[in-house]
Amino acid sequence: xxxxxxxxxxxxxxxxxxxxxxxxxxxxxxxxxxxxxxxxxxxxxxxxxxxxxxxxxxxxxxxxxxxxxxxxxxxxxxxxxxxxxxxxxxxxxxxxxxxxxxxxxxxxxxxxxxxxxxxxxxxxxxxxxxxxxxxxxxxxxxxxxxxxxxxxxxxxxxxxxxxxxxxxxxxxxxxxxxxxxxxxxxxxxxxxxxxxxxxxxxxxxxxxxxxxxxxxxxxxxxxxxxxxxxxxxxxxxxxxxxxxxxxxxxxxxxxxxxxxxxxxxxxxxxxxxxxxxxxxxxxxxxxxxxxxxxxxxxxxxxxxxxxxxxxxxxxxxxxxxxxxxxxxxxxxxxxxxxxxxxxxxxxxxxxxxxxxxxxxxxxxxxxxxxxxxxxxxxxxxxxxxxxxxxxxxxxxxxxxxxxxxxxxxxxxxxxxxxxxxxxxxxxxxxxxxxxxxxxxx
Amino acid sequence: xxxxxxxxxxxxxxxxxxxxxxxxxxxxxxxxxxxxxxxxxxxxxxxxxxxxxxxxxxxxxxxxxxxxxxxxxxxxxxxxxxxxxxxxxxxxxxxxxxxxxxxxxxxxxxxxxxxxxxxxxxxxxxxxxxxxxxxxxxxxxxxxxxxxxxxxxxxxxxxxxxxxxxxxxxxxxxxxxxxxxxxxxxxxxxxxxxxxxxxxxxxxxxxxxxxxxxxxxxxxxxxxx
Numbered sequence: 001x002x003x004x005x006x007x008x009x010x011x012x013x014x015x016x017x018x019x020x021x022x023x024x025x026x027x028x029x030x031x032x033x034x035x036x037x038x039x040x041x042x043x044x045x046x047x048x049x050x051x052x053x054x055x056x057x058x059x060x061x062x063x064x065x066x067x068x069x070x071x072x073x074x075x076x077x078x079x080x081x082x083x084x085x086x087x088x089x090x091x092x093x094x095x096x097x098x099x100x101x102x103x104x105x106x107x108x109x110x111x112x113x114x115x116x117x118x119x120x121x122x123x124x125x126x127x128x129x130x131x132x133x134x135x136x137x138x139x140x141x142x143x144x145x146x147x148x149x150x151x152x153x154x155x156x157x158x159x160x161x162x163x164x165x166x167x168x169x170x171x172x173x174x175x176x177x178x179x180x181x182x183x184x185x186x187x188x189x190x191x192x193x194x195x196x197x198x199x200x201x202x203x204x205x206x207x208x209x210x211x212x213x214x215x216x217x218x219x220x221x222x223x224x225x226x227x228x229x230x231x232x233x234x235x236x237x238x239x240x241x242x243x244x245x246x247x248x249x250x251x252x253x254x255x256x257x258x259x260x261x262x263x264x265x266x267x268x269x270x271x272x273x274x275x276x277x278x279x280x281x282x283x284x285x286x287x288x289x290x291x292x293x294x295x296x297x298x299x300x301x302x303x304x305x306x307x308x309x310x311x312x313x314x315x316x317x318x319x320x321x322x323x324x325x326x327x328x329x330x331x332x333x334x335x336x337x338x339x340x341x342x343x344x345x346x347x348x349x350x351x352x353x354x355x356x357x358x359x360x361x362x363x364x365x366x367x368x369x370x371x372x373x374x375x376x377x378x379x380x381x382x383x384x385x386x387x388x389x390x391x392x393x394x395x396x397x398x399x400x401x402x403x404x405x406x407x408x409x410x411x412x413x414x415x416x417x418x419x420x421x422x423x424x425x426x427x428x429x430x431x432x433x434x435x436x437x438x439x440x441x
Numbered sequence: 442x443x444x445x446x447x448x449x450x451x452x453x454x455x456x457x458x459x460x461x462x463x464x465x466x467x468x469x470x471x472x473x474x475x476x477x478x479x480x481x482x483x484x485x486x487x488x489x490x491x492x493x494x495x496x497x498x499x500x501x502x503x504x505x506x507x508x509x510x511x512x513x514x515x516x517x518x519x520x521x522x523x524x525x526x527x528x529x530x531x532x533x534x535x536x537x538x539x540x541x542x543x544x545x546x547x548x549x550x551x552x553x554x555x556x557x558x559x560x561x562x563x564x565x566x567x568x569x570x571x572x573x574x575x576x577x578x579x580x581x582x583x584x585x586x587x588x589x590x591x592x593x594x595x596x597x598x599x600x601x602x603x604x605x606x607x608x609x610x611x612x613x614x615x616x617x618x619x620x621x622x623x624x625x626x627x628x629x630x631x632x633x634x635x636x637x638x639x640x641x642x643x644x645x646x647x648x649x650x651x652x653x654x655x656x657x658x659x660x661x662x663x664x665x666x
Contacts, residue, residue, distance in 0.1 A: 229494060232521045233450050236543030240456035243546035246659070247463060247608055257658045260611050267613055270543060308594045312635040 003170070007163050015152045022148055026141060034137035035109070038128055039094050042111040045126045049080060050115065058082070058117050076101050077132040079108070081125045090114055091123065096130065109133060169194035169203070177206050183285045184214035217284060224280050231273050239266050268404070275406040279392075282334065282413045289418070291332040295360050295372055296324040298332075302339045303358065309347050310356075317343075321360035325370045325438060330418055338414040339374070341407045342434050346376035349432070354378060363437075370438040380428035389424060442487040442557075444468045445514070447477040447503070449496050457490070460546045474498030481507065486514040488553060491536070493520035493527065501530060508535045515556045519544075545614050547605045554604050570603050570665060572648035577604075584647040591643060594619055598636045602653070602663040611660035637661055 052060055061069035061082045068083030079099070091114040098105050108127030115122055172192050181187060187210045192203045242263045245251060251259070281287065299321050310317050327335070339358075346356045354377040362370050381389065388394050390412040395405035411434075415422045419439050426432040444466045448454040454470045461468040466488070471477035474497045481489075489507065493500030504516060518531040521542040528539045537556050540549060558577060567574040567583070574583045580596055582589045591599065601618045602610055612633045619633075637653070644650045654662045 229521045232542055233453060236521070237450065237453040237456055239543045240453065240460060240546055243614075244456055244460050244463070246611070247460070253658075256609075260613075260659050263611060263613055267617070308592060308636075309632060311592075312632050 004164065004167060007167075008160060011156055011159055011163075015156055019148065019152060023145075026144060030141045030144065031137050034133050034140060037136065038109050038133050039111070042094060042109065042126050042128060045080070046111055046113055046124060049082075049124060049126070050113075053082075053115075053117060053122075058120070058122060072101065076106060077129045079125075079127045081127075083123055085114065085121050085123045087116075087121050088114070097127075099127065106131075166196070169196060169199040173199065173203050173206065177203070177210070184210070184217045185285060187214055220280070220284050221286065224277060224284060224286070227273075228277055232270070235266060235270050235273070239263070239270070242266060272404050272406065275404060275410060276392075279406075279410060279413045282417050285417075287331045287334055287417070289329045289331045291330050293327045293330045293332050293335050294324055295327065295370075296321040298335055298339055299358050299360065299372070301336065302343050305340065306343055306347060309344075313347055313350070314352060315347060315350055315354055315356060317356045317358065319358050321358070321372075323361070325360060325372075327418065327438060334414045334417065338411050338436070339372070341411050342374040342436075345407060345434075346374050346378065346432070350376050350378040354431075369440050372436045372438075373433055374436075375431060375433040377431045380430055381424070381426040381432055382428055383426070386424055386426060390422070442466050443484070444488040444490060445471060445477065445480050445486040446490045447471045447474075447495065447500075448490070448492045448519070449473060449494070450492075457546075457549075460549075464550060472496075474500075474503050477503060478506065481510070481512055481514075486512075488556075489514045489516045490549075491516055491518050493518060493531070501527075501534060504531065504534050504536060515553075515560055517549075517552060517556070545617055547601070547608070547610055547614055548618055551601060551604050551618070568603055570599075570663065571650065571652045573644060575600060575603050582644070584644075587647070589643055589647065591640070592636075594632075595636050595640050595643070598633065599640055599653075599663075602661055603665065606663045606665045609656045609659050609662045613660075615660065633661075 062084070063069075068081065070079065070081040072079045079101075091112050094109065094111045096107060097110050098107050099110075107130045109130060110125055110127040113124045115124065169192055176188050176190070176192065189207055189210065191207070192199070194200055194203070242259050245259045246256065246263075296319075299319050303317050303319055306317060309315075343356065343358065350356065356377075357373070357375040359375070360370070360372045362368060385394075390408050392409045393405040394408070412422060415436060421437040423435040423437060424432065425435075442465070444461050446454055446457055446461070446468055448457065448470065449472050451472070454472070458468045458470055469480055469484075469486070471480050474495050477489075477491075477495075480486075489512070491500050491504060495503070500518065500520065504518070507514070507516065515537045516535065517538045517540060518528075518536045519540050519542060520527065528541075531539055537560070538552050540552065555577075567576050569575075570582075572584060573589075575581075576583065577600060580600075582591055582596065582599065597619050598615055601615060615633045637655070641650045641653060644653075652664050654664055656662050
């Protein structure tokens with residue numbers, strides 16, 4: 001999972017957790033808040049009433065001949081009552097209590113307060129209906145929730161934007177330094193602009209490593225060129241000398257045979273050096289891959305080249321490439337070598353009068369990739385040898401003196417260069433099947 | 442014919458010169474670019490065999506110099522550098538052929554003969570071969586004017602033996618000539634035996650093929666006058 005995805009997920013989950021937490025805590029807090037506000041309001045009303053009483057006397061409320069005063073508002077949400085009471089202990093409480101109002105019982109939050117005025121004792125009660133408190137509470141809750149959602153949304157967006165800005169240099173590093181950079185020749189050494197020290201350090205370290213890798217590739221390239229010259233030139237001298245010796249009519253028959261034997265040895269040495277250099281050159285990316293290769297055409301070309309050998313060995317080769325497949329960004333010469341090596345092995349290790357099938361086609365779903373199979377009706381390969389088949393100098397018991405055990409290493413190296421997979425199946429005594437699997441389209 | 446061999450490896454040059462001398466070429470050896478320029482100024486050559494890796498100059502630069510000076514010689518590039526780009530550049534710059542070291546000496550001879558035919562034209566395009574005639578240009582074998590059908594590889598084997606007449610060619614040399622362009626998967630010399638067998642069968646219907654000899658343990662030889 002990408003860093004930014006992880007961060008976004010964490011960010012979203014943490015916000016959800018906060019919202020859930022608040023939604024759990026909010027109702028209790030809100031009702032408590034609503035109650036406190038109500039109590040405060042009741043106390044303020046009490047103070048106002050008391051100020052009136054002190055200023056204008058109780059008679060402003062309780063008319064002459066009356067014992068008490070009571071007043072409701074229209075919806076019976078609030079009431080104030082004042083009545084004369086016998087002397088007793090001071091009362092100053094706020095509590096819920098039920099009151100009969102006209103023909104219904106309403107629950108009020110009631111402030112009760114007793115006071116003395118001109119030698120008489122009075123009880124002041126101010127009530128607010130619990131229903132209207134609930135309304136206040138619901139309003140509180142609505143506004144709080146709305147503010148919460150907006151805050152969470154805004155901070156989430158701000159965090160994401162900032163995070164994107166913050167990790168942009170990292171994304172540039174990945175894109176420029178790592179993605180689709182398969183070879184030192186394609187390295188891009190431009191420094192990445194960032195004010196974050198960590199990224200700057202990371203980029204610098206990567207560039208240093210890339211420099212080291214490129215240097216060692218260049219050294220290898222030079223070594224390959226040197227090896228080509230320094231190893232092949234003395235071999236050429238030796239070969240020419242042997243060619244000349246063979247042309248010498250004075251040479252005894254016995255010595256002529258020795259020369260032919262030496263010629264074989266020189267040839268063998270040469271072929272091994274050339275094969276190893278070929279593998280190194282492929283691994284060192286010294287082959288251009290700019291061709292578009294048709295598998296059917298390649299098979300036809302290899303089959304054509306194998307015609308003479310097929311005739312000599314009395315083998316049949318069947319081509320079944322349907323449908324065709326076009327591989328882009330390939331090196332035609334190398335792919336020819338790959339297929340030729342496989343077909344040549346199928347000829348070499350076949351039984352007299354046997355068959356070679358070269359088949360191309362798509363694999364059944366869900367795999368669906370294109371594959372090219374070279375199947376023979378030959379000796380087969382012992383299962384314990386299959387695992388090490390592509391290793392260098394791995395020769396089977398059936399291999400002849402002309403085999404160096406490098407053909408399949410070359411196949412593997414060329415396949416890897418083209419991002420192809422090579423699979424092998426074999427049944428001893430029945431034959432072997434090599435499958436070259438192409439990358440999905 | 443005269444050959445200028447430009448090659449800095451002393452031992453290698455010696456063997457090549459010896460071989461060319463044996464085949465009737467007058468061979469001059471130059472070990473560096475300066476000697477080569479001097480030699481071409483001194484006398485005209487029919488062939489220049491040019492090694493690309495010279496101590497004092499780049500072989501391709503030397504090639505450019507030869508072309509600039511309008512040398513008539515046929516130029517064959519010899520190099521251990523097998524890179525295709527070098528090959529293409531060399532040919533583009535006017536070289537007549539290209540051989541990657543190490544090549545076999547009969548191969549060099551065959552290429553030189555091919556260039557001679559191409560450039561100068563042979564007075565007799567048909568090469569006599571016993572009672573047969575070999576038409577190298579159009580790749581045909583005739584018996585008293587009648588065409589004998591051979592496969593591509595059979596013709597290659599025969600022509601190579603005839604061009605290197607009276608000289609034993611080993612199975613390895615023949616294999617390399619025929620499949621030299623193919624990856625080194627190990628040449629199977631049995632194919633050569635099969636081709637020779639077929640050649641004798643096809644040609645034998647018309648006349649004796651005694652001149653196509655098997656040299657026991659070594660290979661084959663076309664013994665021709």
